[in-house]
Amino acid sequence: MKGNTGKILHLDLTEEKFAVEKPTEYFYRKYFGGACMGVWYVMNQVPAKTDPLGPENVLAFTISPITGAPVSGNARHCVTTKSPQTGTIAHSEAGGFWGPELKFAGFDGIVITGKASRPVYLWIHDGEYELRDASAIWGKTTGDSQDFIREDIQDNKARVCLIGPGGEKQIRFAGIVNELKHFNGRNGMGAVMGSKNLKAVVVRGSAKPDYHDRQVIKDMAGEAARIVKEDEFYNNFRRCGTTLNVEWGTPAGGLPTRNWTQGTFEEQEALKGERYADEMMDSPGTCFACVQNCKRDVKGGITSPVAIDPRFGGPEYETVGMCGSNLGLGDFKEIAAINQLASMYAVDSISLGGVLGFAAQCFEEGVLTSDQLGGTEPRFGDFDNLYRLAEMVVKREGPGDILAEGTARAAEHWGPEALKRAVHVKNKEFPAHMPHIKGSLALSYAVNPFGPDHVAVEHDPAIASTPVGERLQGLGFYDSEDPVSLNQEKAKLTAYSQRWCGAIDSVSTCSFIFNTWSMFGFEELISLIKAVTGWNYSMNEFLLLGERKLNMMRAFNIREGFTEKDDMLPDRLFETGLNDNGPSAGRVVNKEDFLKAREYYYGICGWDPLSGVPSEYKLVELGLDWALKYILNAS
CATH class of the missing domain: 1.10.599.10 (Aldehyde Ferredoxin Oxidoreductase Protein, subunit A, domain 3)
Structure with missing residues (x-):
């Protein structure tokens, strides 16, 4: 089967038992991979009314036939589960290097159920797999945990997909991170992983997929490199990344400000992508085989308001919007500090910004008191108080334990006036794009x-x-x-x-590369699928x-x-x-x-x-x- 390994790894953590499934080619063609395949496994294995944080819930990691093909955009993987945040079925995608490495390690997906009796991590390498003890890093932040795992397996190039203390404490919007800065951020995937006592899934492999037509793949990779080199838009996107959304959204009044009460931020000029690139960026980061390089890597040496570790990357637009203008903050260094906190504890920075903005509006308008908020006085624009409250959230301390349940549940706890200020659908905070x-x-x-x-x-x-x-x-x-x-x-x-x-x-590809507005359209994507699989797709x-x-x-x-x-x-x-x-x-x-x-x-x-x-x-x-x-x- 071209492009695929033809194998799905199943793991029952309760019994600590593995099984390898070999789906038919018909199954792959019908459900392909990524989100569609993940949804199929969750639908067919999760009983009705299952507690999302219970052992019967399923956590499915999936990729697709084109994952790992050496063309920009094909580095993504999907995680699917019943969400503890929304109560619905949900999936979340991440870029980086983990998805291709899973394929090189011999599998197209991992379907996990049950709950381990102790903290563990899953180690997959060249078709082999084992559970290893993670007790020493349970409670540790993501950076320290990744360092420990690579030392434990004696491989600094292993790709580590893991949770932080946010997932361990089952914060409803905890995420999963690989390489410390590529996130399956939304829908509480990290909380489900934490509920299973699973700290990390680590992959390493040397197998290379078989492709139907390598020349088409090579030509497309070359065309992507040419476009990025010659096209002004993609040059600028490489320099500024998703923070360009600040420039695109502000003329229409589309920058969420002060918990969605405004669409224009008086300091929005300070949040534009060019400013970020000049003040904060070391170099553009990237994903596997991608020439677009749209990720944000920050400079070393930033010490105020907190020391910034470049390993955790820098804020993308969603964080700039939800932890910047939404909180009344116009200083990239302050936003980077909150972004780093979210990365260390592996929580969704969108929802974190949402709950902080909700708390700030409630405090400013007299709905909540300082005593109810752990002695903090979170006002829009007050970094010190907002950061203190953010620390309480990611640690589930004091009022942070309530806010870690998300805006909707926190508002229900605090009553009708708080509910009027809660911005969510299905218990999930809005991303930084204004529906108004x-x-x-x-x-x-x-x-x-x-x-x-x-x-x-x-x-x-x-x-x-x-x-x-x-x-x-x-x-x-x-x-x-x-x-x-x-x-x-x-x-x-x-x-x-x-x-x-x-x-x-x-198909687990990137919408920044293949879309109606992107570098390539869907005709090129269909050509890539044909070149990889040999199907008349x-x-x-x-x-x-x-x-x-x-x-x-x-x-x-x-x-x-x-x-x-x-x-x-x-x-x-x-x-x-x-x-x-x-x-x-x-x-x-x-x-x-x-x-x-x-x-x-x-x-x-x-x-x-x-x-x-x-x-x-x-x-x-x-x-x-x-x-x-x-x-x-x-x-």
């Missing part, structure tokens, strides 16, 4: 199977140009739309782009892959008790306008437009327009007739 100025994004935050996610859909500006870009015309979008509008066309954008973004996650198969994933997740969530009532934005987005003087001042999401668009979205997906339940016809069309029982049992 992007209609389709607002809809997607509500209907996405695992809550708000900024890479689950195409963003509205993609169809704002005149004419609409050629790649998007090829996907069925011809007429320009105002980014703010929320109508039938935006419902279609949400539904259609969930398919292609879901497919991107299922088509664009139709690619889109069906994403649609299959979406419908499996919808069926799982219905079984778990989720309904259309959970596909809803917070009331404050409908009722309370942004209170600044910027371009988005006064902006709200129109609730009537939202509800009508949601109805159209359900219908376009082939679901009941009112309940959002997938039809039997849609599941049969996608080869998911086996998933009907999830819906029938729920009803």
